[in-house]
Amino acid sequence: MSPPLLSARKLRVDIGGRCVVRSLDLDVADGRRIAVLGRNGAGKSTLLATLAGLRPPVGGSVLLGGDDAATLRPREAARRRAWLGQAQADPFGSTVLETALTGRHPHLGRWDWESRHDARIARDALAAVGLAGLEARQVHTLSGGERQRLAIATLLTQAPPLYLLDEPLAHLDLNHQMATLELFSGAARQCGAGIVMVLHDPALAHRYCDQALLLHGDGRTELGSVDAVLTGERLHELYGYPLRQFDDGGHRCFLPA
Amino acid sequence: MPTRRRAVLILAALLLLALASFWAALAAGSIPIAAADVLAAVLGQDAPGADIVRQLRLPRALAGFACGGLLALAGALMQVLLRNPLADPYILGISGGAGVGALFAIMVGLPVLGIDGLAFTGALGAMLLVFGLAHGDGSWTQTRLLLTGVIVAAGCGALISLMLAIAPEDRLRGMLFWLTGDLGQAASPWPPTLALAVALVLAMPFARELNLLARGLLQAQALGVAVNRLRFAIFLLASLATAASVTTAGSIGFIGLVVPHLVRLVSGNDQRLLLPASALAGGALLMLADTLARTLIAPQQLPVGVLTALIGVPAFLFLLSRQPR
Numbered sequence: 001m002s003p004p005l006l007s008a009r010k011l012r013v014d015i016g017g018r019c020v021v022r023s024l025d026l027d028v029a030d031g032r033r034i035a036v037l038g039r040n041g042a043g044k045s046t047l048l049a050t051l052a053g054l055r056p057p058v059g060g061s062v063l064l065g066g067d068d069a070a071t072l073r074p075r076e077a078a079r080r081r082a083w084l085g086q087a088q089a090d091p092f093g094s095t096v097l098e099t100a101l102t103g104r105h106p107h108l109g110r111w112d113w114e115s116r117h118d119a120r121i122a123r124d125a126l127a128a129v130g131l132a133g134l135e136a137r138q139v140h141t142l143s144g145g146e147r148q149r150l151a152i153a154t155l156l157t158q159a160p161p162l163y164l165l166d167e168p169l170a171h172l173d174l175n176h177q178m179a180t181l182e183l184f185s186g187a188a189r190q191c192g193a194g195i196v197m198v199l200h201d202p203a204l205a206h207r208y209c210d211q212a213l214l215l216h217g218d219g220r221t222e223l224g225s226v227d228a229v230l231t232g233e234r235l236h237e238l239y240g241y242p243l244r245q246f247d248d249g250g251h252r253c254f255l256p257a
Numbered sequence: 258m259p260t261r262r263r264a265v266l267i268l269a270a271l272l273l274l275a276l277a278s279f280w281a282a283l284a285a286g287s288i289p290i291a292a293a294d295v296l297a298a299v300l301g302q303d304a305p306g307a308d309i310v311r312q313l314r315l316p317r318a319l320a321g322f323a324c325g326g327l328l329a330l331a332g333a334l335m336q337v338l339l340r341n342p343l344a345d346p347y348i349l350g351i352s353g354g355a356g357v358g359a360l361f362a363i364m365v366g367l368p369v370l371g372i373d374g375l376a377f378t379g380a381l382g383a384m385l386l387v388f389g390l391a392h393g394d395g396s397w398t399q400t401r402l403l404l405t406g407v408i409v410a411a412g413c414g415a416l417i418s419l420m421l422a423i424a425p426e427d428r429l430r431g432m433l434f435w436l437t438g439d440l441g442q443a444a445s446p447w448p449p450t451l452a453l454a455v456a457l458v459l460a461m462p463f464a465r466e467l468n469l470l471a472r473g474l475l476q477a478q479a480l481g482v483a484v485n486r487l488r489f490a491i492f493l494l495a496s497l498a499t500a501a502s503v504t505t506a507g508s509i510g511f512i513g514l515v516v517p518h519l520v521r522l523v524s525g526n527d528q529r530l531l532l533p534a535s536a537l538a539g540g541a542l543l544m545l546a547d548t549l550a551r552t553l554i555a556p557q558q559l560p561v562g563v564l565t566a567l568i569g570v571p572a573f574l575f576l577l578s579r580q581p582r
Binding site for chain 2: 049052054073074075076077078079082083085088090091092093094098099102103105106108110111113158
């Protein structure tokens, strides 16, 4: 049996000397989707970057496909997981297609140029996020939501078995939020991709994920099935604001009380 | 996406441009020499003016090409390293350090080798100082690097002003020429030529990783770039390339900032094309500027740094105004 896509063992994460995750044990198997929820500054992004191997853990270890992320070479790590960060400006111009093609980097040799095959993968990814036809546009002419979808297309071009998504729905309008969640759910269902994503909407987390991880920001974490963890009571404690929970035929939604 | 074929075409065109500048540098001067005689002289045959071509103009043209190439390459690398389009090879204080060394050597009357030696020592000193201070706490961020470099450069600038103020009158002209950049002081063209070849060979294998680095450190790391190692290597490479050029010909301005942008406007921002194209274009532009500096008001010579700016600024503004937005 192959090792899980991602495992964390006794993982400890600090931000500026403050412990935000004390001891986290987590496994992401093929096709599993985990939502990460917490207040602003609770350490969601830092945890995700640590899980991606982009930051060294303060304690414990992160395994990507069974190998310690700390010793994995960056190229090999990039073939095992993709990471969606919060958007950064590119000081030099580039086109939409060029940007999407950067996802092919870990699959190309040092002297290779992107082939027709790579270009086709990138075009398909752009079409999947609704950016077909914008290939030649300069990135700085895109809207915030279009840039976010371009970043997602770059991840699809990278085509890893594991996606770590930091606020994938940022800047997206409602229909693109749903389309993005459907897209990654489809990847989990059909390709067995593992997904860990930071979400701010507990109802969407309940609908599109199998498990939820709550970060309380003081080192405490709660991990469990969405049905068990995403309840009005626990979310009240998490966000410090009372929420009323409504169940409707398998879907669950929350309203501020 | 620039295809490999388009890259080869652009590089071939720039190579032709460099050859044309090279020919102009050999033929033009206070004694004009015919094309056939230039060719004969380069091929080592006897021709009228062969000695002038071989002993005076050829070394100078070669030094000009090498320094221009080094500066443009270092500028392109610095712009990626600092993720800042306004970065140039001198921004981290390399030329300031070299200037302090060179001006001190000129002031106390050392020979050419002493000037070159102290200039190179000063450049290395500035590089190590910036690296040590910026890397001190291991954070090694762009802002910290940039601020440290700018402050070290400012300190060097103050020392340079001090030396200009207290230097004897008869040395001032030499010091000013060194500061604006002058290929007449190049001792031998071979060290910078070798440096350019080595720098290109070392930089090219990492060109695609540099494309990713320009987009952001974490993004590059997530896509499989060993970011810290790469940035350290680029810092060293760009600094040493700058030091090699500044030691040869003083701090010639403008090439390192504007040539990468000129090339970018024509060829896009793919470093696999940008790095070699910048080296070729920088070399060609500096040879051309130096030829003009020698001939415009001959027999008097102008500092080439003035000419690089006078040619480059209008060319840059023209290309910028044509760029669709």
